[in-house]
Amino acid sequence: MKLSILNLRALVLGALCFALAGFGDKAIAQTFSVLGPMPEPAENPLTPEKAVLGKLLFWEEQLSSNDGVACGTCHKPFAGGSDARVGLPLSAHPGVDGMFGTEDDVIGSIGVIARDETCAEFDDGIFFPERQVTNRRTPSFIGIGYGDSSFWDGRATDEFIDPETGDIAIATGGSLESQAIGPILSTVEMACNDRTWDDVRTKLESVTPMALATDIPLDMLDALAVDPTYPDLFEAAFGTPDITAARIGFAIASYERTLVPDRTPFDLFLLGDPSALTADQELGMDLFELHCAGVCHSGAELSDNDFHHIGVRPADEDIGREEVTGNPADRGKMKTPPLRNVALRAPFFHNGGKETIQDVLIFYNTGGDFPTTDPDMIELGISNSELLLIEDFLINGLTDNRLINEFAPFDRPTLQTFFRRGDSNQDFGLDIADATHLLTFLFVVGSDPLPCEDASDANDDGGLDLADAISMLSRLFSGDPPLPSPSDISFGHDPTLDALGCNP
Numbered sequence: 220m221k222l223s224i225l226n227l228r229a230l231v232l233g234a235l236c237f238a239l240a241g242f243g244d245k246a247i248a249q250t251f252s253v254l255g256p257m258p259e260p261a262e263n264p265l266t267p268e269k270a271v272l273g274k275l276l277f278w279e280e281q282l283s284s285n286d287g288v289a290c291g292t293c294h295k296p297f298a299g300g301s302d303a304r305v306g307l308p309l310s311a312h313p314g315v316d317g318m319f320g321t322e323d324d325v326i327g328s329i330g331v332i333a334r335d336e337t338c339a340e341f342d343d344g345i346f347f348p349e350r351q352v353t354n355r356r357t358p359s360f361i362g363i364g365y366g367d368s369s370f371w372d373g374r375a376t377d378e379f380i381d382p383e384t385g386d387i388a389i390a391t392g393g394s395l396e397s398q399a400i401g402p403i404l405s406t407v408e409m410a411c412n413d414r415t416w417d418d419v420r421t422k423l424e425s426v427t428p429m430a431l432a433t434d435i436p437l438d439m440l441d442a443l444a445v446d447p448t449y450p451d452l453f454e455a456a457f458g459t460p461d462i463t464a465a466r467i468g469f470a471i472a473s474y475e476r477t478l479v480p481d482r483t484p485f486d487l488f489l490l491g492d493p494s495a496l497t498a499d500q501e502l503g504m505d506l507f508e509l510h511c512a513g514v515c516h517s518g519a520e521l522s523d524n525d526f527h528h529i530g531v532r533p534a535d536e537d538i539g540r541e542e543v544t545g546n547p548a549d550r551g552k553m554k555t556p557p558l559r560n561v562a563l564r565a566p567f568f569h570n571g572g573k574e575t576i577q578d579v580l581i582f583y584n585t586g587g588d589f590p591t592t593d594p595d596m597i598e599l600g601i602s603n604s605e606l607l608l609i610e611d612f613l614i615n616g617l618t619d620n621r622l623i624n625e626f627a628p629f630d631r632p633t634l635q636t637f638f639r640r641g642d643s644n645q646d647f648g649l650d651i652a653d654a655t656h657l658l659t660f661l662f663v664v665g666s667d668p669l670p671c672e673d674a675s676d677a678n679d680d681g682g683l684d685l686a687d688a689i690s691m692l693s694r695l696f697s698g699d700p701p702l703p704s705p706s707d708i709s710f711g712h713d714p715t716l717d718a719l720g721c722n723p
């Protein structure tokens with residue numbers, strides 16, 4: 220057989236590549252790959268106008284009924300796209316038993332106080348007067364568009380149905396759009412009861428974009444340079460000023476598609492920079508490939524985008540995927556999360572039940588905590604020194620530093636800080652120490668600045684003086700009603716604009 224020059228060249232090149240790559244790395248390349256371009260559905264091609272509108276909407280607290288919650292309140296880049304407020308005791312959901320402090324509790328995200336259809340607060344029986352908390356740990360919104368479904372149970376589907384018309388707006392590839400319209404009407408996350416898309420439209424038509432945010436990133440400032448209204452911004456993105464649910468979904472999904480976490484040391488290593496991973500991290504990657512990639516954590520995303528019950532909790536406790544499919548075989552199954560930036564997202568799993576990566580590794584190494592029918596959940600018997608190498612890979616090999624530093628495109632505005640009125644010393648309660656704390660600030664020369672001026676402004680008149688200490692004391696000792704919203708018994712944002720600040 221005669222080889223053409225071209226074929227010969229291909230052969231030689233192929234052999235050379237093989238020799239250079241070495242056998243082990245070739246296997247790695249088959250198990251893992253770099254993130255390709257983010258897919259976008261034909262019906263919603265990515266444009267800068269849609270993406271920046273989506274970014275504005277994602278960080279827009281006025282998208283919620285009561286101005287206190289944006290998508291970004293629960294999803295922060297520096298927390299790996301998840302919620303950073305997990306250290307607060309108020310992030311607890313009592314789980315199915317309805318009781319706080321038991322085994323089935325979940326570390327969720329703080330949403331809104333329960334409000335009826337007139338947006339009046341009511342006692343939900345669990346959280347009131349505090350804000351409600353989601354019943355699952357918040358996953359990332361970054362790099363999610365590679366998958367074909369969204370949420371832990373995958374209920375946000377590939378096919379995106381326009382919720383106002385019932386039409387199929389996107390036939391396939393629209394899970395981000397399907398997901399994005401969910402929280403806006405969710406009575407736990409952002410809405411009063413019975414909120415409609417008309418309500419959302421009316422609200423967005425009337426507000427000044429980003430009026431509540433500070434430190435606004437440059438691309439958002441550019442879009443806001445001519446003081447546009449939301450209808451103006453929708454016109455720039457979609458050609459007409461109409462605000463619809465589908466367009467909100469299209470815009471937010473477009474923004475999310477610009478968030479590609481592809482500069483991890485792992486990605487740089489796969490692209491051919493052998494120094495991107497330390498020797499230990501490379502060993503950790505090999506061990507990860509051997510023990511963890513298997514059916515679940517391989518490919519470009521390090522996720523099979525499928526659903527598994529791995530025994531973090533009993534399957535009956537949160538039935539997960541079964542809720543979507545109706546199939547009892549899917550009981551307790553949750554979506555395999557992609558693993559880039561995983562270390563920033565502690566605590567882990569759908570219930571936030573494992574505090575550290577080390578805890579997660581011990582969980583897998585011992586074959587899980589609760590019985591599961593999954594044949595892959597077996598004791599792994601990995602040695603401690605090997606576990607440390609895997610941990611090193613997961614923590615240092617898979618983190619894109621642009622998220623930690625919140626560099627573009629992972630930059631964001633500063634949102635409102637939550638506090639308790641009167642909690643001058645920031646220990647989550649109002650007591651006499653808060654009055655003393657404020658008085659010290661007011662009258663002792665050289666005393667420390669207040670960590671949260673808004674909290675110390677007990678009477679919410681925009682100033683800090685003796686009257687605030689008196690408000691605290693009469694609330695404590697004269698049976699006065701709760702201090703002004705968010706009040707001393709409820710954690711939330713300041714509903715009145717003033718010049719005072721509050722450190723996050």
Ligand code: HEC
Binds near residue numbers: 359
């Ligand atoms: C109150 C906190 C909260 C708010 C507000 C919120 N989310 Fe989430 N987000 C969550 C939680 C909790 C989940 C997981 C829910 C589940 O799977 O059942 C989630 C899931 C997601 C996912 C799915 C990720 C995956 O791995 O499948 C995306 C994407 C997302 N949110 C984006 C958004 C957008 C866009 C908004 C605003 C329109 C928003 N979130 C508002 C808490 C929040």
Ligand SMILES: [Ca+2]
Binds near residue numbers: 312
């Ligand atoms: Ca409980």
Ligand SMILES: [Ca+2]
Binds near residue numbers: 642643645649652653
């Ligand atoms: Ca206090």
Ligand SMILES: [Ca+2]
Binds near residue numbers: 677679683684
């Ligand atoms: Ca005051």
